[in-house]
Amino acid sequence: MRPHYKFWPARMPHAIAPPATSLWHNLAVSALRYPDKAAIVFFGRVLTYAQLKDAAERLAARLKALGVAKGDRVVVDMQNTPQLVIAHFAIFRAEAVVVPVNPMNRAEELKHYITDPGARVAITTADLAGELAAASNALPAGQGLEHLVVTRYADAFDAEVAGPDAPPEAWRGWLLAEHPLPTLTGGQVHTWQSALAEAPLQGELNADPQDLCVLPYTSGTTGLPKGCMHTHASIMHNAVACGLWGSATSETVALVVVPMFHITGMVAVLHAGIFCGATMVVMPRWDRELAGRLISRWKVTSFTNIPTMIIDLLASPNFASFDLSSLKAISGGGAAMPQAVAQRLLEAYGLRYAEGYGLTETAAPSHQNPIDHSKQQCLGIPFFSTDSRIVDPDTLAELPQGEQGEIVISGPQVFQGYWKRPDATADAFFELDGKRFFRSGDLGRMDEDGYFFITDRLKRMINASGHKVWPAEVESLMFRHPAIQEACVIGTKDDYRGESVKAVVVLRPSHRDLVTEQDIIDWCRENMAVYKAPRVVQFVEALPKSGTGKVMWRQLQEAEKAPRAAPID
Incomplete structure (x- = not known):
């Protein structure tokens, strides 16, 4: 079943044979x-x-x-x-x-x-x-x-x-x-x-x-x-x-x-x-x-x-x-x-x-x-020549359309395995319908048109009183606030709920003196389910980013979990 072929670019093949x-x-x-x-x-x-x-x-x-x-x-x-x-x-x-x-x-x-x-x-x-x-x-x-x-x-x-x-x-x-x-x-x-x-290298190439x-x-x-x-x-x-x-x-x-x-x-x-x-x-x-x-x-x-x-x-x-x-x-x-x-x-x-x-x-x-x-x-x-599915992360059984699970991928662009790590390679692959699939570690779902949507990293989930909160969804909603330039959502310890939602926010320069952290919290409570809304908002000048420009959410999460120094009397 490949419903996405209805939206495939015109005049392009579904699979390609690249140069050998x-x-x-x-x-x-x-x-x-x-x-x-x-x-x-x-x-x-x-x-x-x-x-x-x-x-x-x-x-x-x-x-x-x-x-x-x-x-x-x-x-x-x-x-x-x-x-x-x-x-x-x-x-x-x-x-x-x-x-x-x-x-x-x-x-x-x-x-x-x-x-x-x-x-x-x-x-x-x-x-x-x-x-x-x-x-x-x-x-x-x-x-x-x-x-x-x-x-x-x-x-x-x-x-x-x-x-x-x-x-x-x-x-x-x-x-x-x-x-x-x-x-x-x-x-x-x-x-x-x-x-x-x-002098330029001469001779045959045998690769x-x-x-x-x-x-x-x-x-x-x-x-x-x-x-x-x-x-x-x-x-x-x-x-x-x-x-x-x-x-x-x-x-x-x-x-x-x-x-x-x-x-x-x-x-x-x-x-x-x-x-x-x-x-x-x-x-x-x-x-x-x-x-x-x-x-x-x-x-x-x-x-x-x-x-x-x-x-x-x-x-x-x-x-x-x-x-x-x-x-x-x-x-x-x-x-x-x-x-x-x-x-x-x-x-x-x-x-x-x-x-x-x-x-x-x-x-x-x-x-x-x-x-x-x-x-x-x-x-x-799924890209040229690629098969992708949504599976249960625990059983690896394929899930029906619309259900959330792990994104897995099979195709000619998939790597051979991890260098000198046969254990990690074995954990990363499994067989389904006779094909070798790579486990992405990302959670997502597929809609009725065959388009894939990411929910979050398999390990990146906030459990607030039993409610599963996916940070990417909350961040997406927060971007609608006119004062927010960037936002990163992490979990913070909550003695009552176990975990609560925290948002680390960079404001647009034009709004820095116009809104407070409480204003953002109030807006979130009005614009998303209450269990998703951040209970804590922290304004920062910039979010930490990797060399590729991705927000390093894990760094913020680890800093949040680090024990605080005891106050000095």
Whole structure:
């Protein structure tokens, strides 16, 4: 039963057969087709497809010279830069495996990303090199890095750039800072320029579609992050599928601001863009003013984002001066887009915000909203070649339409399993109707049209006197209040009810002196079931966010549960 096929985009197949080649071939083909076309724009500097391929082949030659062999894992630790793209494809050309790392990680965290995959080579930027070196130097002999390739942001753009392409003034310090190269105990540090001085790598590429190509790490509720084993085939499927779903072509101009170390930016933007021969306008991190200028300047047609970016962009005092007329596709995920914000985009700019859903384990999208038949605050319908069900989390039996259960996924984009964790892999998969399904750990339901809606993380539920409160639902309702810019709902201890609902709220600047915490509580009680309404509201300047911009609700929840210090008499 697939009722969602009634809403499937016209002229698109239900399943696709992606190229049976490695990801490297996507760049090689685009460079052959569009050698002089802009592949990447970074603060005004253009890198053509021919130049991108040449740089990747030169870096691949250096990696080979450093001893990188087929299947070896290479750490890539940097913000969005042209060098990140070059590094990915150099590693693929060397038939090795990319280990993408969140650049916000510090030395103690980075140890795990060196030892768990057994990485001996890492590529990073100068501002992060000290942390990686410190992590490696603190490891026992023989477990650390042997080589560290270091680039500077200024290797990829002109420091004197002015006008709409110029970085924010506040960024110039970290973009242009001269960091001394760190010392790597028992190893060598190499500059970007020296690495790219190699002659381009020659010879045949022997990578198979089933070879491991990317090992991104994902955090669970407990324990250290686990590596997700993705092959060229699983990444290729979603790279091709994302381009097809978004009607991307070689004429597409994409604003690349979602982090490319994260699975969404890596697959749905970077690899989809390279496959299509698109132009990618790259931002190293989010800034609403720069984003508005770049969309206007480069006539951006596609903008993949997270809802908080749209909320922030719309709040810019300079928003009226930005030209969004070139935008044709605007999509994202990671959190529900507030209905009021999506409606404003549609009514004022004719843009339908198409939400999607996916995990690191599913190479980004497993579900996507059709642009012409999207539903707000909805995960969408199962993606190309994908089967998704709702099952009972305890029995794993499939549940009827409309009932809440765990979202499970089967498809060619699903990972092979967790690196060196057969126990976790076994727990993550089960068989249903002869298919291997991945357990997402997310609770949701499917409506009568076959669209999926998330309720919350399996572990994220507030039990208030027996009433189950799902924070995502409460947050969605709270976004309707005109004073609320952002909200995160967590549980708080209640001696009578066991748990009560607490909302941590960021107010819009225009309303900060106009409403009180009690006003918000009163409004909530008037606009939602009383058991859902927050009994506690706390105003804050900002919510904690991950490197991908997601609100870190678990951090707020853990802080709330932490024992309070006893008052001093």
